Amino acid sequence: MKYVDEYRDPQIALTIAGRVARNVTRPWVLMEVCGGQTHTLMRYGIDELLPKAIELVHGPGCPVCVTPLEMVDRAIRIAELPGVIFTSYGDMLRVPGSRADLFEARANGADVRIVYSPLEAVKIARANPDNKVVFFGVGFETTAPANAMAVWQAKREGLTNFSMIVAHVLVPPAMRLILESPTNRVQGFIGPGHVCAVMGYQEYDQLAREFHVPIVIGGFEPVDLLESIAMLVAQLEEGRAEVENQYSRSVNYEGNLAAQRIMREVFEVSDRKWRGIGSIAASGYRLREEYASFDAERVFDLKDLNAEEPKECISALVLQGLKKPVDCSAFGKRCTPVTPLGAPMVSAEGACAAYYQYRRHA
Numbered sequence: 001m002k003y004v005d006e007y008r009d010p011q012i013a014l015t016i017a018g019r020v021a022r023n024v025t026r027p028w029v030l031m032e033v034c035g036g037q038t039h040t041l042m043r044y045g046i047d048e049l050l051p052k053a054i055e056l057v058h059g060p061g062c063p064v065c066v067t068p069l070e071m072v073d074r075a076i077r078i079a080e081l082p083g084v085i086f087t088s089y090g091d092m093l094r095v096p097g098s099r100a101d102l103f104e105a106r107a108n109g110a111d112v113r114i115v116y117s118p119l120e121a122v123k124i125a126r127a128n129p130d131n132k133v134v135f136f137g138v139g140f141e142t143t144a145p146a147n148a149m150a151v152w153q154a155k156r157e158g159l160t161n162f163s164m165i166v167a168h169v170l171v172p173p174a175m176r177l178i179l180e181s182p183t184n185r186v187q188g189f190i191g192p193g194h195v196c197a198v199m200g201y202q203e204y205d206q207l208a209r210e211f212h213v214p215i216v217i218g219g220f221e222p223v224d225l226l227e228s229i230a231m232l233v234a235q236l237e238e239g240r241a242e243v244e245n246q247y248s249r250s251v252n253y254e255g256n257l258a259a260q261r262i263m264r265e266v267f268e269v270s271d272r273k274w275r276g277i278g279s280i281a282a283s284g285y286r287l288r289e290e291y292a293s294f295d296a297e298r299v300f301d302l303k304d305l306n307a308e309e310p311k312e313c314i315s316a317l318v319l320q321g322l323k324k325p326v327d328c329s330a331f332g333k334r335c336t337p338v339t340p341l342g343a344p345m346v347s348a349e350g351a352c353a354a355y356y357q358y359r360r361h362a
C-alpha cells in the first residue's frame with residue numbers, strides 16, 4: 001500500500017539506523033511529542049534498534065493522558081444526570097476519574113454512548129429533542145476542527161439541547177513548559193505530525209530559535225520516525241537548531257487554513273490544566289462567548305469539582321520526559337491496562353500502556 005509499505009520496509013529502516021549509528025558521537029536525549037509516535041517506537045522496537053547514545057523519552061502528546069482527573073469526574077457527574085445522553089470517543093470511557101469511569105456510570109444506568117465523530121452527537125441531539133446531549137470534546141489541535149464544526153453546526157440549526165465539554169489542549173505551550181524547566185533533559189523533538197497537518201509548523205520556529213533546540217516534524221510509521229531521528233542527530237551533531245519537516249507528504253508550513261478558520265470562529269485560546277502537570281498558560285481552547293450556550297460546563301455548572309491524583313502515579317514526570325514508565329513503582333503491578341491507576345496506562349497512545357503492551361518491563 002503506497003505511503004505505508006515503504007515506510008515499514010525493514011531494509012530501509014536498518015539503513016537509516018546504520019546512518020544514525022555512524023553519525024552519533026555523544027549522548028543525545030530526544031522526545032517524540034505524540035502518543036501515536038510513542039506507540040510506533042515501542043511496537044517496532046525502534047528504541048532497541050538505535051545506538052545506546054540515543055535516549056528516547058516520551059512526551060505529553062496523548063490527549064486522553066493529559067485530560068485532568070476532575071474533568072473526567074465532571075463528565076461522569078453530567079452523564080449521571082437524568083435526561084442526559086452523554087457521548088464520547090470509546091477511549092475516554094475507560095479513563096479513571098477519582099471514584100469511577102464512564103463505563104461504570106453506564107453500568108449504573110447512565111445513558112453513555114460511544115460515537116465516532118462529534119457530528120454523530122449532533123445527530124443524536126437532533127433525534128432526541130427532549131434529552132440534553134453532551135459530547136466530551138477531548139484532544140489536541142488535531143481533533144479541534146471537527147469539534148468546532150459540530151458546535152457551529154448545532155448553532156446554525158438552532159439546537160438548544162446540544163453541548164460540549166471542551167478539554168482541548170495545545171502542543172507548543174507544553175513543549176515550552178518542558179524546555180523552560182530547570183530539570184529539562186530534552187535536546188531535540190520529533191514534532192507532532194498530525195497536529196502540524198492542521199496547524200502547520202510556523203509556531204515551532206519560535207521554539208527552535210528561542211531554546212536553540214532542533215525540531216523535526218515527524219510521521220507515524222517506523223521509517224518516518226527513524227528518518228526524523230536521523231535528521232535530529234544530524235542537526236545536533238552539526239550544532240544546528242532548525243525546524244525541518246520529515247512528514248512533508250501530509251504537512252506544509254501553513255497547515256489547513258480552512259480548519260484553522262472554523263477553529264478560530266468557535267474557540268479561543270485559554271489557560272488549561274493538564275493532568276499531573278498542572279495549569280499551563282494559553283495551552284488550550286474554550287468556546288467563544290458567542291457559543292457559551294454550548295459549553296456543557298456552563299450549562300451544568302459543575303466547576304467546583306476538584307480531585308487528587310493517585311499518589312503513586314508519576315505520570316507528570318513521564319509526560320515531561322523526566323522518568324520512564326518502568327521507573328514507576330506501580331508499573332505492571334498495581335497499574336496495568338486492566339487496572340490503570342493513571343491515564344497513560346489507559347490509552348493505547350499512553351507511554352505506560354505502550355511499555356506494558358510491548359513488554360519493555362520484561
Ligand code: SF4
Pocket residue numbers: 312313314315318325328329330331332335336340341342343344345352
Ligand atoms: S505506570 Fe500507572 S501509576 Fe505509574 S505512571 Fe504510569 S499510569 Fe501512573
